[in-house]
Amino acid sequence: MIFNSLEFFIFLSLVFLFYRFVCKRTVKKQNVFILFSSYLFYGWWDWRFLSLIILSTIIDFIVGIKIDSNNKKNTRKIWLWVSVIFNVSLLGFFKYYNFFVDSWVDMLSVLGYTIKSSWTLKVILPVGISFYTFQTMSYSFDIYYKKLKPTKDFLSFAAFVSFFPQLVAGPIERASNLLSQINSKRKFKYKQSVEGLKLIFWGLFKKVVIADALAPIVDDVFTNYSTYPASTLILGVTLFSFQVYGDFSGYSDIAIGTAKLFGIELMSNFRFPNFSRNVAEYWQRWHVSLSTWFRHYLYIPLGGSRVSKIKSVRNIIIIFLVSGFWHGANWTFIFWGAFHALVFIPVFLMGRNTIYKNSVVGQDSYFPSFIEIVQVLLTFSIITFSRIFFRSESITDAFGFINRIITNFSYASYKHPMGYRMVDYYILVILFVLYEYRIRKDERNPFKFKSKLVRFLMYTIVMFLMLLFYDSHIDRSFIYFQF
Numbered sequence: 417m418i419f420n421s422l423e424f425f426i427f428l429s430l431v432f433l434f435y436r437f438v439c440k441r442t443v444k445k446q447n448v449f450i451l452f453s454s455y456l457f458y459g460w461w462d463w464r465f466l467s468l469i470i471l472s473t474i475i476d477f478i479v480g481i482k483i484d485s486n487n488k489k490n491t492r493k494i495w496l497w498v499s500v501i502f503n504v505s506l507l508g509f510f511k512y513y514n515f516f517v518d519s520w521v522d523m524l525s526v527l528g529y530t531i532k533s534s535w536t537l538k539v540i541l542p543v544g545i546s547f548y549t550f551q552t553m554s555y556s557f558d559i560y561y562k563k564l565k566p567t568k569d570f571l572s573f574a575a576f577v578s579f580f581p582q583l584v585a586g587p588i589e590r591a592s593n594l595l596s597q598i599n600s601k602r603k604f605k606y607k608q609s610v611e612g613l614k615l616i617f618w619g620l621f622k623k624v625v626i627a628d629a630l631a632p633i634v635d636d637v638f639t640n641y642s643t644y645p646a647s648t649l650i651l652g653v654t655l656f657s658f659q660v661y662g663d664f665s666g667y668s669d670i671a672i673g674t675a676k677l678f679g680i681e682l683m684s685n686f687r688f689p690n691f692s693r694n695v696a697e698y699w700q701r702w703h704v705s706l707s708t709w710f711r712h713y714l715y716i717p718l719g720g721s722r723v724s725k726i727k728s729v730r731n732i733i734i735i736f737l738v739s740g741f742w743h744g745a746n747w748t749f750i751f752w753g754a755f756h757a758l759v760f761i762p763v764f765l766m767g768r769n770t771i772y773k774n775s776v777v778g779q780d781s782y783f784p785s786f787i788e789i790v791q792v793l794l795t796f797s798i799i800t801f802s803r804i805f806f807r808s809e810s811i812t813d814a815f816g817f818i819n820r821i822i823t824n825f826s827y828a829s830y831k832h833p834m835g836y837r838m839v840d841y842y843i844l845v846i847l848f849v850l851y852e853y854r855i856r857k858d859e860r861n862p863f864k865f866k867s868k869l870v871r872f873l874m875y876t877i878v879m880f881l882m883l884l885f886y887d888s889h890i891d892r893s894f895i896y897f898q899f
Contacts (some may be wrong), residue, residue: 418458419670420623420892432677436604437542443601446574450598450678454580458544465542468540473577473818475502476552480559480573486629492560499556502547510541539689544584546742550709552577555591556728557713558867564591565851572598581674585667585896587685587705594682602679611860612676618862619669621878626662628892629885630655636833638807641817647827651821656807657800658845661690663895673841688801688856690849691777695759696769698799706742710735732764732823733757743806748814752805757799776856844881 417424422467431453446815459466483492530575531533555576558564567573582588637644637652644652665686673680685705692698699707712719718731733754740753763769777792784792808814832838855862865871 417457417891419667420553420620422431423460423857425625428674428677429443429459429757435678442603443599444571446602447572449577451571451575454575454578454583456492457580458578468542468545469578471550471575471589472503472506472549472572476556476577477570477573478541479556481568483559484566485555496556496560499553499639503553507545507549509546514745547586547588548577548583550588553715554588556594558591561781567595567599569599579675579680581671581680585671585894587663587668587671587683588709589682589705594680597680608676608679612673614863615673615676615782615860616876617875619666619673619782621882622662622666622669623894624843625881626886627659627666627895628887628890629844630659630662633831633841633891634807636661638813638817641813644820644830645824645826645828646821648830649817651830653804653817654800654808655845656803656858657690657796658848658893660803660806661686667894667896684859687859688852690796691792691853691856693772693777693788694763694768694795695756695798696763697772698795699756699760700773710739714738721764728764729761747811748805748808751814752802755802755805761831762800777853778856793872
């Protein structure tokens with residue numbers, strides 16, 4: 417059951433109506449129904465993997481209580497390690513087992529040893545495992561660092577772990593935000609629900625009209641990169657930047673909007689990263705819940721930037737390598753993370769990693785300055801180049817893609833694999849960028865217009881474009897489901 421499917425909207429409508437009119441009296445009824453609905457939502461993919469969520473929930477619920485009830489630092493640390501080892505082992509087996517086995521076999525073959533039998537297994541990656549394991553671990557970390565008191569209500573904790581709008585692809589919520597809301601009775605608020613519906617609508621637009629519409633072009637270019645000139649490869653990876661942004665931020669918008677229908681506010685996960693003026697600002701705007709997770713639970717415990725420059729650089733490298741590995745069991749993601757560390761470090765050493773933390777492009781004027789335009793284009797180019805590694809199937813393909821750009825630097829007009837006019841897609845992307853620039857100061861209000869007539873016109877245009885670009889032959893699953 418995916419967000420852009422008919423099944424989901426039937427499910428959401430029924431769940432919302434029952435929650436709104438039947439479960440409104442007590443917080444316990446609300447949480448029981450949220451938990452039941454979340455397990456039903458997740459079990460729609462494969463009910464067998466519900467056991468993993470339930471087990472992770474039980475472990476960290478117990479760990480939280482044990483950490484809080486012990487005053488001895490060593491005992492508290494042992495219980496914290498129970499959470500870390502369990503969740504990392506769970507994630508490691510289902511996501512990385514075959515990667516480590518294949519890498520070990522490859523290394524031995526380089527040294528001259530050949531292993532005839534294969535140790536790899538046909539392991540199915542449970543949807544969302546990278547997200548909910550990090551969410552439950554953050555709960556244990558916060559209790560260990562005494563930033564949070566554990567809940568004694570297993571029901572509310574289970575609802576926190578499995579809350580279906582953000583279960584399979586985030587945002588990765590912290591208990592201080594989400595669990596505190598689940599522990600409180602939620603009342604229906606008309607304004608909040610309308611805001612939620614607008615975000616769902618906008619998220620669907622980004623998924624259907626931007627991500628799904630560009631997917632066939634991107635797939636064709638990356639699959640057949642060895643036959644295309646540099647101009648087409650640059651076009652393909654550029655459009656991939658918009659595809660992955662539309663796909664993932666579209667999911668986050670739908671998740672945040674859906675949560676609003678149930679009286680819950682999730683954290684923002686994307687803050688218009690395509691308008692970043694350096695790589696550091698980009699990571700303050702892209703997949704915010706993951707970058708803040710690594711900052712709070714890995715970077716700062718390692719010493720962060722409070723230690724010497726050399727150690728700070730070491731910490732940055734660790735963070736980006738782990739972030740790359742989190743995205744997938746492939747050397748391409750590790751290279752992607754290493755590249756981001758490489759381009760982030762100079763920004764950090766120059767002390768420019770936080771200068772844009774509280775501002776946006778064109779902060780005090782409608783138009784950006786010439787310098788800001790250059791900064792944004794340069795940052796976007798760097799990020800887009802890194803996505804060659806992110807999108808390629810293997811390291812060989814990634815370097816082959818780059819080599820093709822360098823050695824066959826020529827231009828040729830590109831034809832859509834399905835025969836559609838490419839100019840329509842160019843215009844679409846340009847208008848999308850201009851519109852996002854207009855709303856760049858408020859990611860929660862994509863249809864902010866004073867005139868009701870203009871708002872109605874925008875709703876109509878968005879709906880028309882979704883009907884126009886919708887293609888039932890395209891794989892409509894979300895990219896980050898594989899992570």
